[in-house]
Amino acid sequence: MGLLTNLRDSITRVTDRLFADDEPKRIGIYGPPNAGKTTLANRIARDWTGDAVGPESHIPHETRRARRKENVEIERNGKTVTIDIVDTPGVTTKVDYKEFLDHDMEKDDAVKRSREATEGVAEAMHWLREDVDGVIYVLDSTTDPFTQVNTMLIGIIESQDLPVLIFANKVDLDDADVKRISDAFPQHETVPLSALEGDNMDEVYEKIAEYFG
Amino acid sequence: MPEATTPDDGDGNGVRIDLISGARMEGLTSMEKIRLILDSVRDGDIVVLEAGLSPEEESKLIEVTMTEISPDDFSGIEIETYPSTQQANQGLVGRLLGKEESAKKLTVIGPANQIETLHKDEDLISALVSRK
Numbered sequence: 001m002g003l004l005t006n007l008r009d010s011i012t013r014v015t016d017r018l019f020a021d022d023e024p025k026r027i028g029i030y031g032p033p034n035a036g037k038t039t040l041a042n043r044i045a046r047d048w049t050g051d052a053v054g055p056e057s058h059i060p061h062e063t064r065r066a067r068r069k070e071n072v073e074i075e076r077n078g079k080t081v082t083i084d085i086v087d088t089p090g091v092t093t094k095v096d097y098k099e100f101l102d103h104d105m106e107k108d109d110a111v112k113r114s115r116e117a118t119e120g121v122a123e124a125m126h127w128l129r130e131d132v133d134g135v136i137y138v139l140d141s142t143t144d145p146f147t148q149v150n151t152m153l154i155g156i157i158e159s160q161d162l163p164v165l166i167f168a169n170k171v172d173l174d175d176a177d178v179k180r181i182s183d184a185f186p187q188h189e190t191v192p193l194s195a196l197e198g199d200n201m202d203e204v205y206e207k208i209a210e211y212f213g
Numbered sequence: 214m215p216e217a218t219t220p221d222d223g224d225g226n227g228v229r230i231d232l233i234s235g236a237r238m239e240g241l242t243s244m245e246k247i248r249l250i251l252d253s254v255r256d257g258d259i260v261v262l263e264a265g266l267s268p269e270e271e272s273k274l275i276e277v278t279m280t281e282i283s284p285d286d287f288s289g290i291e292i293e294t295y296p297s298t299q300q301a302n303q304g305l306v307g308r309l310l311g312k313e314e315s316a317k318k319l320t321v322i323g324p325a326n327q328i329e330t331l332h333k334d335e336d337l338i339s340a341l342v343s344r345k
């Protein structure tokens with residue numbers, strides 16, 4: 001029964017994609033906490049629609065529920081690509097409210113934040129299996145990309161046959177190391193950028209148009 | 214694991230490690246595997262899977278783990294898996310050649326508040342396990 005259900009779901013997904021060519025592609029922005037996913041989502045949304053997607057913060061799990069910015073039209077090389085940007089919570093296998101107490105947060109607020117974060121991550125994982133057409137995977141280029149969550153997430157994305165672009169963010173910082181990221185995931189293209197400073201956004205948009213158009 | 218018993222080590226502070234063979238996991242559904250892992254880990258045990266999990270199962274493991282996290286009780290899991298990224302890339306070639314099923318991996322899963330990865334490379338996972 002489970003097999004039949006899975007088969008039916010797979011067929012439905014494939015046919016949905018085949019007949020949805022005119023619909024905007026849903027592009028999920030995934031990655032670990034604090035990689036700069038919301039900053040990038042806001043940069044893209046502001047550049048092409050004038051509006052932001054959501055608030056940014058240095059505190060982990062600022063984005064606790066996925067936020068969507070619909071019908072973002074990106075023009076590159078005479079071609080227009082329309083995407084829905086889905087900014088997701090940072091994926092992790094653990095959330096401990098005590099970590100938030102270090103950010104001058106009261107216990108009640110920290111517990112509430114951790115509950116919302118866990119719901120958001122669960123939702124993001126579900127959507128990754130069911131509801132996105134492509135993935136922008138954002139990594140902090142100042143940190144070690146060889147983490148189990150990154151390896152697992154890239155493996156999950158590959159198993160879904162989703163197009164994926166890896167963005168090495170925060171290249172404006174002195175200890176950024178883009179090569180470490182491209183070496184970690186050589187099977188995918190790595191694009192360096194600073195979402196905060198807006199560095200290399202021309203190439204970012206070119207790659208988005210190329211991969212998701 | 215349902216039929217296993219927990220020996221009394223005298224001070225009740227021992228850490229149990231369940232080494233689960235690929236053959237045993239093969240007969241389980243995805244949710245049965247996830248339940249087996251999470252039930253053990255929530256009891257404070259370390260689980261070592263000979264054959265690892267599929268990407269779909271890893272995705273569901275993260276999702277279900279998130280739904281079970283609660284303050285001062287369970288803060289999630291620590292997980293490390295072979296093969297390394299380099300070996301996984303070889304696996305990608307293997308997949309293209311239709312050899313996906315031959316890829317072996319070993320996965321270590323434990324409670325996040327008790328297990329900490331100290332070092333990981335292509336042929337060594339070094340972890341520190343603390344008592345509760």
